[in-house]
Structures are given as C-alpha cells and as structure tokens.
Amino acid sequence: MEKLDIHIVGLGNLGSAFLKGLNIVDGINLFLYEDLDVVRQSINDEFSITPDDSIISIQNGVLILCIKPQNINNFFTNNKDKIDPDVLICSPVAGLEIKTIESFIDNKILRIMPNLLIGDNKGFIPYVSNYDGDYFTFKKNVLAKLGAIKEFDEAMFPIITALSGSGPAWYYELSSQLVNSGQELGLSLDDSEMIIKELVKALPTLVAEDSSFKDLVEQVKSPNGTTEAGLNSLNNDSFDRIILDAIQKATHRSTEISRELSNE
Ligand SMILES: NC(=O)c1ccc[n+]([C@@H]2O[C@H](COP(=O)([O-])OP(=O)(O)OC[C@H]3O[C@@H](n4cnc5c(N)ncnc54)[C@H](OP(=O)(O)O)[C@@H]3O)[C@@H](O)[C@H]2O)c1
Structure with a gap:
C-alpha cells in the first residue's frame, strides 16, 4: 500500500x-x-x-x-x-x-x-x-x-478548546499550587515537587473508566477525615466558581480568536 x-x-x-x-x-x-x-x-x-x-x-x-x-x-x-x-x-x-x-x-x-x-x-x-x-x-x-x-459539532469547539486543548495547563497549575502549599507548610521544594509528581503519575491507574470524578472524590474521603476537611475548605472558598470562571474565560477567548480570525 x-x-x-x-x-x-x-x-x-x-x-x-x-x-x-x-x-x-x-x-x-x-x-x-x-x-x-x-x-x-x-x-x-x-x-x-x-x-x-x-x-x-x-x-x-x-x-x-x-x-x-x-x-x-x-x-x-x-x-x-x-x-x-x-x-x-x-x-x-x-x-x-x-x-x-x-x-x-x-x-x-x-x-x-x-x-x-x-x-x-x-x-x-x-x-x-x-x-x-x-x-x-x-x-x-x-x-x-x-x-x-x-x-x-463545531459550535462546541470553544468549550472543548478550553477543557481539553488547555486541559494539561489546569492540572499543571493545580499541581504547582499543591507544591507551593507543601513548601509553605515546611517541606523542601524538591520533596514537595517529588510528592506531587509521584501522585500525578499514579493517578491514571486510580481513574476507573466507569466511575465519575464525583464518585472518586467520595471514595477517597472518610467522614470527618483530613480529605474532607480540605474539601470543605475548597467548597467554602468557592472552588467550583473559580474553576467555572477560568473555563468560561478560556472559552470566551477561543470565541474571540475565532471572531478576530474571521474578520482579518
Ligand atoms: N500547545 C498546545 O497545547 C496546543 C493545543 C491545541 C492546539 N494548539 C494550536 O496549535 C498551534 C501551535 O501551537 P504551539 O503551542 O505549538 O505554538 P508554537 O510553540 O509557537 O509553535 C509554532 C511554531 O511554528 C512556527 N511557524 C509559524 N509560521 C510558520 C510557517 N509559515 N512555516 C513554518 N513554521 C512556522 C513558529 O515560528 P515563529 O515563532 O517564527 O512564528 C513556531 O516555532 C496553535 O495554533 C495553537 O492554537 C496548541
């Protein structure tokens, strides 16, 4: 051939x-x-x-x-x-x-x-x-x-661009903030970076195709435990809103670029 x-x-x-x-x-x-x-x-x-x-x-x-x-x-x-x-x-x-x-x-x-x-x-x-x-x-x-x-459908491309095209950046930024937190709370930068890198490397094996991310969050937290304490803090600080805003801004920028390109 x-x-x-x-x-x-x-x-x-x-x-x-x-x-x-x-x-x-x-x-x-x-x-x-x-x-x-x-x-x-x-x-x-x-x-x-x-x-x-x-x-x-x-x-x-x-x-x-x-x-x-x-x-x-x-x-x-x-x-x-x-x-x-x-x-x-x-x-x-x-x-x-x-x-x-x-x-x-x-x-x-x-x-x-x-x-x-x-x-x-x-x-x-x-x-x-x-x-x-x-x-x-x-x-x-x-x-x-x-x-x-x-x-x-092509109308979905701006949101797909924000979620998937830019997707690695969301995880890199989250990981970078986790590394900063570890360092702020007493770990060396190298140790903190290593812990998060090992975590990210292990995640694919933990993500089962048939479980939703919401289910996975439920599975890793225990009542009144450390994870729940942190998740409650994220919710109280409107983590959902912060993420939605970022994805909306990225989607909007993608639509704006389309407009700029079609007007050139
Ligand atoms: N990076 C991502 O994760 C990602 C994901 C999805 C889609 N995209 C899309 O992929 C495209 C490339 O992104 P990128 O991050 O790879 O950009 P990039 O790192 O800037 O790479 C583009 C390269 O192409 C060269 N170039 C520009 N015009 C050229 C031409 N006529 N002939 C030969 N080479 C030329 C550029 O050189 P000069 O600097 O001289 O222009 C530059 O080295 C973008 O349109 C982006 O929207 C990127």
Whole structure:
C-alpha cells in the first residue's frame, strides 16, 4: 500500500508532540517545515530530521497546520498556491473555524483540537470536517493512533478548546499550587515537587473508566477525615466558581480568536 505523506508546518509545542506521537505510526512519510533556526536545530537534535524552512510545493497527503492563529493569514497568503487541491488540511489552530479556512482555500478540511498528550499517544482528539467519510483513512490510520478521537459539532469547539486543548495547563497549575502549599507548610521544594509528581503519575491507574470524578472524590474521603476537611475548605472558598470562571474565560477567548480570525 502506498504511504501517506504527512506535512507538519510549525514544530513548536504541538508540532513536535505530533512528531513524537507519529513515531509509532506505520505507512506514513513525514515532511517538516519550521521557520525558526533554533527550533529546526532542536528538532534535528531530538529526532534526527531537519525541517525545511519553507514549503516549495505540497502535492498530496495531509498538511497539519501547527502554527499560531496570528500566523494563519500570512501562511495562506504565501502558500495557498503551493498546496494541491487534493491535499487534506488538518487544523488544530485554536479558534480557527472551517469557514475561515474555506475563505483561503478550497480543500477538504479537518478541524481538530488535540492536546500535548498526543506526544505519548494518549491524547483526546475532537474533530469536525467539511467532508463525509474518512479521506485517506487519516482519522482511522493516523489520528486514532495518537489518542481517542470523537466527532463534535463545531459550535462546541470553544468549550472543548478550553477543557481539553488547555486541559494539561489546569492540572499543571493545580499541581504547582499543591507544591507551593507543601513548601509553605515546611517541606523542601524538591520533596514537595517529588510528592506531587509521584501522585500525578499514579493517578491514571486510580481513574476507573466507569466511575465519575464525583464518585472518586467520595471514595477517597472518610467522614470527618483530613480529605474532607480540605474539601470543605475548597467548597467554602468557592472552588467550583473559580474553576467555572477560568473555563468560561478560556472559552470566551477561543470565541474571540475565532471572531478576530474571521474578520482579518
Ligand atoms: N500547545 C498546545 O497545547 C496546543 C493545543 C491545541 C492546539 N494548539 C494550536 O496549535 C498551534 C501551535 O501551537 P504551539 O503551542 O505549538 O505554538 P508554537 O510553540 O509557537 O509553535 C509554532 C511554531 O511554528 C512556527 N511557524 C509559524 N509560521 C510558520 C510557517 N509559515 N512555516 C513554518 N513554521 C512556522 C513558529 O515560528 P515563529 O515563532 O517564527 O512564528 C513556531 O516555532 C496553535 O495554533 C495553537 O492554537 C496548541
């Protein structure tokens, strides 16, 4: 069977996570593009492949667009004539709607919102497309190897971006605050950091697919125990409201970026 060409444009955080996750995928040829010298060098050091600094021509396969929203306009202005109409455009760009990409180019478009866990093939990849079926069997043979995939209505993308795309950041920030608390209360920074890292590493084995998070909280607290004392304090300090506000702000920003991109 012929190999599928996969072109990754932008090898920053997400582009390099794709590259890492795609390492285990058979039947693909990788082509990389990155305009920063320092990033090209670090990709070469880590993966022994040197990205090109610009696109000459993409005639088939899939183009995965791992560049920032503010670079999109320039990208299509400079490159749309170098991309064959048969190429599938796969966009993880936060806030970039299919209709905005369609205003630049006529190709088939797959919008996704992965997070960095695709680098360990444990991502969650929501998707929506402007075509039926599985063009190039890309969803089944490539995306699904990087994590769980699920189709959503595009109207849900701002909230999905806030929950899942930015998701690792919520857990990193919570963990960072737990480390600070340990240090504040007498542990060394190293010990506190180690305790929380070990905890986070162990969590996947504790999260049963069929239990809700609410159930899991109930399971770890005992009446009048230490966990309950801390949970009561969180509730009294409106932890639910703090989290809801943060997710609302992130969702709102995603919607705002969509508006900015479609007005450009
Ligand atoms: N990071 C995440 O967890 C995450 C999750 C979901 C979705 N996303 C989306 O993924 C995209 C990339 O995010 P990121 O965090 O990976 O950004 P990033 O670390 O800034 O990486 C983007 C890289 O692409 C390069 N670049 C820009 N335009 C280029 C072009 N025309 N040709 C070649 N290289 C180009 C950038 O170089 P310059 O600095 O020179 O522009 C930069 O090195 C964003 O649109 C973001 O919304 C990210």
